[in-house]
Amino acid sequence: MLRSLDIRDMLIIDRLELSFQPGLNVLTGETGAGKSILLDALGFVLGWRGRAELVRSGAAQGEVTAVFDLPAGHAAHAVLTEAGLPIGDELILRRVNTTEGRKTAWVNDRRASGEVLRALSDCLVELHGQQDDRGLLNPRGHRVLLDAFGGLDAPRDAVRSAWRARARSESALATAQERLDALRSEEDFLRHAVAELDALAPQPGEEAELDARRRTMQAADRIREDILRAHAALGSAEGAEGRMGDALRWLEGAADRAEGRLDGALAALSRALVELGEATQGVEECIEALDFDPAALENTEERLFAIRALARKHDVLPDDLGDFADGLRARLGALDAGADDLAQLRRDRDAAVAAYDSAAQALGAARRAAAERLDAAMAGELAPLKMERAVFATEITATDPGPDGRDAVAFSVATNPGAPAGPLNKIASGGELSRFLLALKVCLARGASPVTMIFDEIDRGVGGATADAVGRRLAALSQTAQVLVVTHSPQVAAQGDHHWRVEKRVEAGMTLSTVTPLDAAARVDEIARMLSGDTITDAARAAARTLLAG
Numbered sequence: 001m002l003r004s005l006d007i008r009d010m011l012i013i014d015r016l017e018l019s020f021q022p023g024l025n026v027l028t029g030e031t032g033a034g035k036s037i038l039l040d041a042l043g044f045v046l047g048w049r050g051r052a053e054l055v056r057s058g059a060a061q062g063e064v065t066a067v068f069d070l071p072a073g074h075a076a077h078a079v080l081t082e083a084g085l086p087i088g089d090e091l092i093l094r095r096v097n098t099t100e101g102r103k104t105a106w107v108n109d110r111r112a113s114g115e116v117l118r119a120l121s122d123c124l125v126e127l128h129g130q131q132d133d134r135g136l137l138n139p140r141g142h143r144v145l146l147d148a149f150g151g152l153d154a155p156r157d158a159v160r161s162a163w164r165a166r167a168r169s170e171s172a173l174a175t176a177q178e179r180l181d182a183l184r185s186e187e188d189f190l191r192h193a194v195a196e197l198d199a200l201a202p203q204p205g206e207e208a209e210l211d212a213r214r215r216t217m218q219a220a221d222r223i224r225e226d227i228l229r230a231h232a233a234l235g236s237a238e239g240a241e242g243r244m245g246d247a248l249r250w251l252e253g254a255a256d257r258a259e260g261r262l263d264g265a266l267a268a269l270s271r272a273l274v275e276l277g278e279a280t281q282g283v284e285e286c287i288e289a290l291d292f293d294p295a296a297l298e299n300t301e302e303r304l305f306a307i308r309a310l311a312r313k314h315d316v317l318p319d320d321l322g323d324f325a326d327g328l329r330a331r332l333g334a335l336d337a338g339a340d341d342l343a344q345l346r347r348d349r350d351a352a353v354a355a356y357d358s359a360a361q362a363l364g365a366a367r368r369a370a371a372e373r374l375d376a377a378m379a380g381e382l383a384p385l386k387m388e389r390a391v392f393a394t395e396i397t398a399t400d401p402g403p404d405g406r407d408a409v410a411f412s413v414a415t416n417p418g419a420p421a422g423p424l425n426k427i428a429s430g431g432e433l434s435r436f437l438l439a440l441k442v443c444l445a446r447g448a449s450p451v452t453m454i455f456d457e458i459d460r461g462v463g464g465a466t467a468d469a470v471g472r473r474l475a476a477l478s479q480t481a482q483v484l485v486v487t488h489s490p491q492v493a494a495q496g497d498h499h500w501r502v503e504k505r506v507e508a509g510m511t512l513s514t515v516t517p518l519d520a521a522a523r524v525d526e527i528a529r530m531l532s533g534d535t536i537t538d539a540a541r542a543a544a545r546t547l548l549a550g
Contacts (some may be wrong), residue, residue, distance in 0.1 A: 001088070001127070001482045002452045004067045007041045012099075012513045018500070024147040024478035026482035026496030027515070028526055034504040035515030038458060039127070042066065046094045046125060047105070055099050058510075065094045068124055071450065073125040080107070082118045093117065108496045127454045128437055137424055137437075143367075143409035146394060146457075150188045150370025156365040156404060162356040163403040169352040173345040180342060183335040190332045193314070197325040202307045207318035210304040213446045217297040227287055234280045241280065245272055338423025360405045367407055368396055374443060381439035385473060387432065390415050392439075410460050411440070434458045438470060442477050451480045454470050460487040471495035490530040494547035524548065 007016040012034055027035055044054060045064040055062040068091040080087045086108040095105040096116070103344070107111050107120070135474055147156050181226055185191070236240045248269050255262045311318040334341075371394035378392040391414045399408040414421040415432055424436055438458055459470045471492035477483055478497065487493055499518045504511055518526055524544045530539035 001069045001450070001486070002042075002066060004065075005038070005042060005045075005067050006063075006065040007038075008063045010041050010054050010062040010064060011056060012504070012511050013037060014056060014512055016515055018515060020482070021498045023497035024475050024495060025298070025482070025484045026499045027484065027494045027502055028488070028493050028499070029502030030504075031488070033504050034132060034515075035502045036456070037260065037513055038502070038515070039454065039486070042125070042454075043127075044097065045093050045117070046121035047095075047106075047114040053539070054270070055096050058486065059099075059100045061096065063096045065092065067092050068452075074119050074450070079116065079119045079123060083107070083112065083119075084514075085112065085116070087109050089278065090479060093120070093122070096546060123451070125452045125454060126441075126454065128458060129440060130519060132141075138487045139410045139423065139458055142411050143404060144376065145444055146367060146370055146409050148373050150366060151368060152363065152366050155359070155366050159356070159359045159363045159405050161401045162352070162359040163401075166349075166352040166356045169345070171351040173342070175351050176345050180335065180339075187335060190328055190335065194325065194328050194332055196310065197321065197328070200306060202318065203323045204303060204319045207304065207307050207311075210300055210307070212303060214297065217300065224287070227283060227290070231280065231283045232288060234283065237274075241273070241276055244269065244276065247271065262426055271356065280412075293394075309385055316412050322461075323367075345477065356401070360401065364396070364407050365403045367405075367409065369442055371396055377443040378439055380436070380471065381442050385435040385439055385469045387415075387435055387439075389417055390436075390438070391417075391421065391431070393421060397442040434462060435466070435470060436543050438473055438477075442473055445477060445481060450481055452485045454486075456486045457488065458485070459487055460493050463489065464491075467491035488530065490527045490544070490547060492525055493530060494544070494550075499526065501526050 001022060002020050004020065005016075007013045007018075011017075018038075027038065031034055040054065041064045045066045064293045068076075070087075070089060070091050077087055079092075088108065092108055093105070094185055095103060098101050105117055106113065144205070147153070154346060186466055222304060233239050236386045248266070251262050251269065253265055255266060293382070307318050307321070311321055314321070314324055374394050376391055382388060382390050382392065393412050393414075394410055395410050397408045397410075411424055412421040413424055413436060424433060438455070441453065455474065459467055462470060467489040468491040471489070473497060474485055474492065475495040475497075485492060485496070493499065499524070501516050501518055502513060503516065504513050506512070516522075524541055527544035528536045528540035528549060531543050
């Protein structure tokens, strides 16, 4: 519910504070007094697109603040949560407009975008008039309205879920088919490459090992002769080992007569013989290692070159050939299993399509039943509005399948018996259109989430008993929702629970608009003015009292 509206320096309003109430709130005044400015200001704080120039002449900026009461579970809570904004029992919207056109908004004292304001607006306020553009006159919104009237959230959600499942299954099938087609186009390559890699079976690190072995064997012939010569110099009788052995025996024979002078030399020579033995053993091991079959070099080079050639062919590192082969095998496996996978995906797709068709059929049946109830409800609402001969019909036709089913919904009317039916905004006159919209809103409001409904001169073009009927329907509508009505009809104004008069005044050469809440006496005078014009007569006051008495 809209609790208050505070307007500062907007258009011809310098400062205005309005406190609205539950029920039917009526705003009246002369044409041009500024009633539409109040709606412009409210639309501004709600993020609606409206006038470009809103700041009052001479002011630096304009500002509007609106306060709404939010009951538990209100749809606005979801918008606030998604935007990361504070949630409480009340919602405070504030928006500022500078003379340069810069607009800044706050929601519960947090900066917010115009997009967030408009999302909140959809949950908080509905504006209706003869040029209604918020769904009632737009056939694209009629299906949503019918679903809301029929309480069809559950079957509609089932259709949306089935549609998503159908879309996923169709996408999975198409993707698998594309992947299989791509694999089939390279089947010959995959089979040849896998066979070639399997035949060679390269191992990680093998290329480096083969390269080292090849270099060793290539160098063996060049170094073998020197190593053999060194081995001969180190060992046997003619080599270093034999000569050092002789020297050791000669020194040991002389040691007894040298009085210890040879002890150090003998110890060093013993150690040298041990080291020499180890060196000789190492040389012998090297000779043994260099002793290879000449064919081994040829075999090593052949495998090394084969691994390197295959790596170049597939543009990978030699050590990555194994992983590359695994990838090719996986693609080949997918190709071999592709036909079976496609068959299963087709079965899944067919099941999803059948589930969607079933859900859409159930939703269509529920919509046709809801359409009959809506048409009957509209007939009941049109009679009190003096349109008992008019016919309202909800037409449901087949359309392409989609997330909301396979039904196109359009509201049509025939204003007179035998006259052709057609769209609301093309068949009905201004006054008839107002009453159709009001009746439709009354029907659609049953069971809907609570919003503040604003009717901007929806009674234009009607008078007398018809205007009285319009007022009574608005009063009935206000029993379940807050209603704000801008009206020139005294019959409508008399039905209000709360009444404000909008006036213009001139102060210091500046035109300003004011809004005054009316007490019982002032309300009699205002309705009398609406009945008789500028000169209020006693007869007009008496007629006003009669209207107010109901």
